[in-house]
Amino acid sequence: PWGQGGVQGTKGDPGVESVPGFPVGFLGVPVRVPAIFGVPTGNTALVLAPPDAAPPLLLLGELSGEGAALPPGVLNVLTGPPGLSQALRAHPEVTSVTFLGASQDELQALVWGSPCRGPRLGSPQGGRVVVIVLDSADLDSAAAAIAETTAAPPALFPWGGCMVLVQDAVVAPLERRLRARLGGLRVGNPLDPKTEVGPLSPGAPPPEGVVQEAREEGAQVFQPPLPPLLPGGGNNFYPPTLISGVAPTSRCLREPALGPVLVLLPVRGPSEAVAVASALPQTAAAAVWAQDITVALDTADRLPQGLVWLNALDLLDPSGGYAGGAADSGLDEVLREFGCPPWEQPPKVDKPLSLPVTMDDSSDPDLAPAVAAARGAALGWGRLPGAMRARVLRGAAAALEGGHGSPKDGDSGDSGYTDGHLRRALLRWAAHVECAGGAVQEVPGGRALVTRRPLGVVGVAWDWPRPLAVELLLPTLALGNCVVVLAPPGGVGPAQRLRK
Amino acid sequence: ELGWISRVYVNRPAVVRHAEQIKKWKTVKGNWQAAWLLKAVTCIDLTTLSGDDTPSNVQRLCFKAKHPIREDLLKALDMHDKGITVGAVCVYPARVSDAVNTLKAAGCDIPVASVAAGFPSGQTPLETKLAEIKLAVEYGAREIDIVISRSLVLTGQWEGLYEEIRQCRAACGEAHMKTILATGELGSLANVYKASMIAMMAGSDFIKTSTGKEVENATFPVGIVMMRAIKEYYWQTGYKVVGFKPAGGIRTAKEAITWLMLVKEELGVEWLTPELFRLGASSLLGDIEQQIFCHVTGSYPRQHELAMA
Numbered sequence: 187p188w189g190q191g192g193v194q195g196t197k198g199d200p201g202v203e204s205v206p207g208f209p210v211g212f213l214g215v216p217v218r219v220p221a222i223f224g225v226p227t228g229n230t231a232l233v234l235a236p237p238d239a240a241p242p243l244l245l246l247g248e249l250s251g252e253g254a255a256l257p258p259g260v261l262n263v264l265t266g267p268p269g270l271s272q273a274l275r276a277h278p279e280v281t282s283v284t285f286l287g288a289s290q291d292e293l294q295a296l297v298w299g300s301p302c303r304g305p306r307l308g309s310p311q312g313g314r315v316v317v318i319v320l321d322s323a324d325l326d327s328a329a330a331a332i333a334e335t336t337a338a339p340p341a342l343f344p345w346g347g348c349m350v351l352v353q354d355a356v357v358a359p360l361e362r363r364l365r366a367r368l369g370g371l372r373v374g375n376p377l378d379p380k381t382e383v384g385p386l387s388p389g390a391p392p393p394e395g396v397v398q399e400a401r402e403e404g405a406q407v408f409q410p411p412l413p414p415l416l417p418g419g420g421n422n423f424y425p426p427t428l429i430s431g432v433a434p435t436s437r438c439l440r441e442p443a444l445g446p447v448l449v450l451l452p453v454r455g456p457s458e459a460v461a462v463a464s465a466l467p468q469t470a471a472a473a474v475w476a477q478d479i480t481v482a483l484d485t486a487d488r489l490p491q492g493l494v495w496l497n498a499l500d501l502l503d504p505s506g507g508y509a510g511g512a513a514d515s516g517l518d519e520v521l522r523e524f525g526c527p528p529w530e531q532p533p534k535v536d537k538p539l540s541l542p543v544t545m546d547d548s549s550d551p552d553l554a555p556a557v558a559a560a561r562g563a564a565l566g567w568g569r570l571p572g573a574m575r576a577r578v579l580r581g582a583a584a585a586l587e588g589g590h591g592s593p594k595d596g597d598s599g600d601s602g603y604t605d606g607h608l609r610r611a612l613l614r615w616a617a618h619v620e621c622a623g624g625a626v627q628e629v630p631g632g633r634a635l636v637t638r639r640p641l642g643v644v645g646v647a648w649d650w651p652r653p654l655a656v657e658l659l660l661p662t663l664a665l666g667n668c669v670v671v672l673a674p675p676g677g678v679g680p681a682q683r684l685r686k
Numbered sequence: 687e688l689g690w691i692s693r694v695y696v697n698r699p700a701v702v703r704h705a706e707q708i709k710k711w712k713t714v715k716g717n718w719q720a721a722w723l724l725k726a727v728t729c730i731d732l733t734t735l736s737g738d739d740t741p742s743n744v745q746r747l748c749f750k751a752k753h754p755i756r757e758d759l760l761k762a763l764d765m766h767d768k769g770i771t772v773g774a775v776c777v778y779p780a781r782v783s784d785a786v787n788t789l790k791a792a793g794c795d796i797p798v799a800s801v802a803a804g805f806p807s808g809q810t811p812l813e814t815k816l817a818e819i820k821l822a823v824e825y826g827a828r829e830i831d832i833v834i835s836r837s838l839v840l841t842g843q844w845e846g847l848y849e850e851i852r853q854c855r856a857a858c859g860e861a862h863m864k865t866i867l868a869t870g871e872l873g874s875l876a877n878v879y880k881a882s883m884i885a886m887m888a889g890s891d892f893i894k895t896s897t898g899k900e901v902e903n904a905t906f907p908v909g910i911v912m913m914r915a916i917k918e919y920y921w922q923t924g925y926k927v928v929g930f931k932p933a934g935g936i937r938t939a940k941e942a943i944t945w946l947m948l949v950k951e952e953l954g955v956e957w958l959t960p961e962l963f964r965l966g967a968s969s970l971l972g973d974i975e976q977q978i979f980c981h982v983t984g985s986y987p988r989q990h991e992l993a994m995a
Contacts, residue, residue, distance in 0.1 A: 321693075324696050326696075327697045380712065631699070
């Protein structure tokens, strides 16, 4: 997705991407780096790895070089301290940046400390998997799949372990099966093909601290003993663990534990499962196990995670259509699909661009109520089906035509946008939205349903004399978001008209 | 206990995916392979169920059952004194007395298993089914493989199915009963699970996947579902262990080893004995013997070098 932008939206050649990586967590037997996804679509990639997790990535770097699979320079791997990522962000040649496993504070620093023009930010990747098992699930298959995921976490979400939310009625049978499966996992040398659980990744803190805290809180911890003969004296190995009887306030749910740790949480029903899953931090994907099709689809719809598996775990869409991360998976991707280029090369202006728009005056008296109002309306507007939104947009276009003594097409004001423009744009987006329901793709192992979900409240601010951002307003609204516009004086015109 | 089968959910794609992964397991090699193969031999129910069975070919089968692997090969593996024989000999009721007499004359204690209850279709009245079972037991069969009426499963008459199997169990008396579910004709994996549970509740000692005469016989997804049912039954009752027999379509030694590995994975090591696991096969023994020959001598045998079953 963010790689394809190089081909579709931006002018010029596909650019250089960089992927600053933070500890990738539990390295199972195979390791695949998502940065590779960018390469086949025509970008070159620069991977920044922390020294601890470097060896497998350096091995991957050997793919690109003289006489190797990829031409030299296509895939570059650097190891260094995380501070280097700032330099990457600031580098003028880098087109897009994405993160694997970044924690929230570092992410904030990177996102907010940057000028608006610059590398396109991909969503942070990596996180944990939440599995919801409802009472109409095939418990044996669910337990088998969960145990497999604990042993060898999916390549896209290498932070080990997952959280299992189980409906009350089936907690005991599922737990019984999970214990049986975890007890049967083979821990051993990762190079041995029969091993299912390998060692912890070097440099990652062992999950013992988290598990110990859970024990102290009174949780039940099930840990089969490690086999006697392990390479390296068993120092780096951690047995697969099942923790049950914890609450969302417990540390093992708030932080990812880098190791084969499973946490079990009972819930009363699908709605409670959705509520709990929405409140868990750092989750990247979810899975719903239920044979009742209505319940399964409805639950999947309401989950905030970008990627939801139904009755499966770790199915990958080969076209790279995974969202990973909470639903901030890129308004820019959606806009790109509709042909709207928000990040085109900034125009050459004579005067230097002013400072980036900063939000230090968040106590602006108008801002808070505006955001609150937008939030209130967001749910309703976002839930409307595309056809209803299209109708509203068409109504707005008709109202514009009626005009309030509107100026003729010739009068463009200082914003370069006329009523005619707005009307045409409204009608165009209405037509798009009506058919933009989503897509169904064939995936090895099943089908993927790709739907577009509104982000909620979107703030739009710009500083250029050119009202570039007006182009963002219409698609944003059309796709079901509520918009708070911060316009510099003089750029308000078309926005106001739209609001009317 | 109808409650046990009312909330059965089986997700077919997930089971099939699990089965696909099993096929990719690396098999063991060398001495370990020979050991697993010998274990498989002891679990085979050597079967002949054709229309043209006569006393002579049944006799030949019984002798092969007593000496499944050539003496010198066993000696090379140092297993010649461990009493390696197959698990049982399986024939039609009319041939049971021939088999029993032959084995008695040869001084061998292998049980004779008889198919009964309208094998293979099961579309006969219950009275004749029970009569057939009683006769087979009289002729000397120590194990009976009965066939269920698939129509009862397909129309959801679970109590009827339970009653039928219970009566067959009563007719078997002292003999050990295997219930053939004919999974290829049951329609869905959920039906397979439910039929397995009913069969176990009604008193079967073993559940068997198929007659060997259907279009689709023993496949891994079906085997996985039945083994999960066995495990669940064991958990619910707390003590009752029921055996498992895949039959039909198992022809190569590699498949036999994969089945053994699957049993170990889903049910546990306790099930890897002839008392709780059988392989219903006829040509499998030949292939296993070939593999053992190859392991011992280093080359594959010519056709005349191994005794025909």
